Amino acid sequence: MIPKKSEMFNHWGLSQETVFLNHGSFGATPVSVMEEQGRIRRLMERDPVHFIEKLSNEMWQDSVWELSRFLNADPEGMLFVANATTGVNTILRSLDLSEGDEIIVPDHAYQACRNAIDFVTNRSGARTVVVRIPFRIDDDSDIIDPIMSAINEKTVLAMIDTVSSPTGIRMPFEKLVEMIQERGVDVLVDAAHGPGIVPLDVDKLNASYITGNCHKWICTPKGSAFLHIREDKRSGVKPLVIGHGHSSELAPNEKFRLEFDWTGTRDPSPWLCIPHAIKHVGSMVHGGWTEIMERNRQMAIFGRDLICEALDTTPPTPDFMISSMSSVEFPSNEDIKSIPLDGDPIHNQLYDDYRIQVPVISWPNHNSKYIRISAQLYNSKEEYKYLSDSLISILGL
Ligand SMILES: Cc1ncc(COP(=O)(O)O)c(C=O)c1O
Structure with a gap:
């Protein structure tokens, strides 16, 4: 079941059926804008x-x-x-x-x-x-x-x-x-x-x-x-x-x-x-842009910690190096190649089976693969929990 949305979700025109955890790629424009x-x-x-x-x-x-x-x-x-x-x-x-x-x-x-x-x-x-x-x-x-x-x-x-x-x-x-x-x-x-x-x-x-x-x-x-x-x-x-x-x-x-x-x-x-x-986005919370950045940062840290727990790993950077996005690497011994043309299989499964929009990024230079979450005002804690539970199911952890 799609998790509960944040109380600010309705400011955006995002689909109710999607868990949108990828503000980082192209942003998302509020209805008023x-x-x-x-x-x-x-x-x-x-x-x-x-x-x-x-x-x-x-x-x-x-x-x-x-x-x-x-x-x-x-x-x-x-x-x-x-x-x-x-x-x-x-x-x-x-x-x-x-x-x-x-x-x-x-x-x-x-x-x-x-x-x-x-x-x-x-x-x-x-x-x-x-x-x-x-x-x-x-x-x-x-x-x-x-x-x-x-x-x-x-x-x-x-x-x-x-x-x-x-x-x-x-x-x-x-x-x-x-x-x-x-x-x-x-x-x-x-x-x-x-x-x-x-x-x-x-x-x-x-x-x-x-x-x-x-x-x-x-x-x-x-x-x-x-x-x-x-x-x-x-x-x-x-x-x-x-x-x-x-x-x-x-x-x-x-x-x-x-x-x-x-x-x-x-x-x-x-x-x-x-x-x-x-003006519009800045007025969505009392403390304006300073509060938006800090809220999103705290949410990204919250989500990152859940994913680290699910993947049995530790945070890759100190918290002061987190803004509104965070990447965690998948533990893996396989050789990492560039993302296939039809998309990364974990990304595809998260989207097709769980309706989660989140990037899974292959980085052959470092022989690693990452999941990168974003946090924007429309996201809720429940969405990151749903993502970490879905990863546990997909990866059989
Ligand atoms: C660090 C960095 N530079 C440049 C870009 C390109 O942005 P745009 O596609 O808006 O040109 C991106 C896009 O995500 C980025 O993350």
């Missing part, structure tokens, strides 16, 4: 020209300001992109790499972003330096030390996650940005899991570049993300799509904005929903 998107789209179609040439510009500016306020960022450097993959590509493909240059990336990085690094290093004779980080971690130094040891005079950039995708580790990104940049190396922060899952102060962080999704943890419609470029780096970055702005003779800061803001006709509604989503 979908309604706001519908309202904006209807407004657009009343007079598309007036909307695109006038109204949406004001709303866009408002979104830039609200997100900048939420993240304590300089609005002049705050750009909108469709997703973190685009943000990462925008920076990497603007780099003027020379033969022998090195880009550092920990092996917990998201594969699409790692591919983008390989693409730009391969074509320029530069080198991708993949830093191996263990899965089981006792302390920050298990992550910081190998990354810092990989830096040398050829290093031009390091890409650092806020929260790693396959392993759900809240990275010590604040310390890493400071330490790496002190060595004269730029950092590109991949905050795909950033706004709404970890406290982010972009100004204080002072990374050269940071990109992050709004459509994951602040629950905006899919296709809304940001890219923030520090002032001294702005003249070196071009959007992936060259449009009208390229030939404009505006002042540099206005040209920069036009180049990124107008990359051709598109539906701006996902970004225009950002102010509403920040």
Whole structure:
């Protein structure tokens, strides 16, 4: 029987029949935010020209300001992109790499972003330096030390996650940005899991570049993300799509904005929903976003502990490295291959037989396989108990 839902479940349009424990992959948009998107789209179609040439510009500016306020960022450097993959590509493909240059990336990085690094290093004779980080971690130094040891005079950039995708580790990104940049190396922060899952102060962080999704943890419609470029780096970055702005003779800061803001006709509604989503989701609990992040973190720890018990293992990281996601490895002696095209068998069985949506991730690099849970306000403790009981049945534990 499908377990009881949280009292906040009805804010979302999720299926009653599914136990949805994978907010991390693509987020989930609350009903009120979908309604706001519908309202904006209807407004657009009343007079598309007036909307695109006038109204949406004001709303866009408002979104830039609200997100900048939420993240304590300089609005002049705050750009909108469709997703973190685009943000990462925008920076990497603007780099003027020379033969022998090195880009550092920990092996917990998201594969699409790692591919983008390989693409730009391969074509320029530069080198991708993949830093191996263990899965089981006792302390920050298990992550910081190998990354810092990989830096040398050829290093031009390091890409650092806020929260790693396959392993759900809240990275010590604040310390890493400071330490790496002190060595004269730029950092590109991949905050795909950033706004709404970890406290982010972009100004204080002072990374050269940071990109992050709004459509994951602040629950905006899919296709809304940001890219923030520090002032001294702005003249070196071009959007992936060259449009009208390229030939404009505006002042540099206005040209920069036009180049990124107008990359051709598109539906701006996902970004225009950002102010509403920040306010709406933030008002679901008394303590606002600080409380949401802490509640979700406590729920992820609760779920992780149940899974560890079911799999007869121990928590792989200290609790301070947990945000709203947590991964636990399956005990196994078999050789781990990439996920088959038709999906991992445990994932499929959890979904087909128990209606649980949760990712099971193969990581051949570390010869391991993980289950990664997410926690969002719509989840209940009963759902994690149901997952751990289902794992016990499936695996015959
Ligand atoms: C660390 C990390 N980077 C990048 C991405 C890509 O996000 P998107 O598909 O929105 O571009 C993800 C997606 O889960 C991720 O976890």
